[in-house]
Amino acid sequence: MxxxxxxxxxxxxxxxxxxxxxxxxxxxxxxxxxxxxxxxxxxxxxxxxxxDPDVGTHICGGGGGSTPGDCKPVGSMTCNGKTKPTYRCSPPVKSSTPAILTLNDFSEGGDGGAPSECDEQYHDNNERVVALSTGWYSRGFRCGKMIRITASNGRSTTAKVVDECDSMHGCDKEHAGQGPCDNNIVDGSAAVWYALGLNQDLGRVSVKWAKV
Structure with missing residues (x-):
């Protein structure tokens, strides 16, 4: 009992x-x-x-919601003779977030490497598509969402998020042999650069992006 x-x-x-x-x-x-x-x-x-990337909280210290002081490298990687820091986070998302626009070829055989992570598809250079740094990509949270990119010349355009610009990994076939991205990158297709009236030969241009 x-x-x-x-x-x-x-x-x-x-x-x-x-x-x-x-x-x-x-x-x-x-x-x-x-x-x-x-x-x-x-x-x-x-x-x-x-x-929450859209709220901009930094309670957990990552996932795209950290403050600039909190967003520190978590390691480094040497690729093609260059050593770069690796990041899990990106600067906080604001109503207008400063970033560096880079050029990417999302088509098959292009410098984007593997198919886009969001939809497992390649994208034509005439499509306005982008990849975001790991923190802003936020584990796919922004997949398929539209953002507005504004250049210093005053021109702006919208583009769809289709991939991650990996700030943690690189130097392999999946990343087309390239090193890890910086943590503040909007990696745009040729169509994005054209819409902004930017010379693609520049390679890196300061822009601002916002949620649509």
Missing amino acids: ANLALISLSIFAIFFCFSLQGNALSSCNGYCRTLNDCSSQLICIGGKCND
Whole structure:
């Protein structure tokens, strides 16, 4: 009889514990299935609670929501004789976010390497598409979304996010032998550069981008 009571008490304790877990909100990197599973201003990305890129929170110190001082290199990589820092984060997303526009060929056989990560497709150079640095890409959170890019000459255009400009990895076939991206890159197709009236020979140009 005593054993039965002990077993019943144990089952109740386990049930009570799971009930509490089910009602609790997850913090940074905690398991989640919906947006309501995360505490504070966190968002569910890839099954884990993380900073919300659209809100610009920096509670977890990553995922595109960190402050410039917090966005520090996590390592480095030597590729083609050059050593570059690697980043998991990017500068905070604002209503108008400063960035460096680079040129990428998203077509098959182009310098983009593998197919675009968002849709596993190659894209023609006439399409206005971009890849974003790892922090801004935010584990695919911005896949398929449109952004507006504005150049210093006053011209602007919209483009679709189709890929990640990997700030953590590189120097392999998937990345067409290129090193890791900087953490503030908007990697645009030729069509983006054309729409902005920019000379592609420049290679790198300061721009600003915003959510559409």
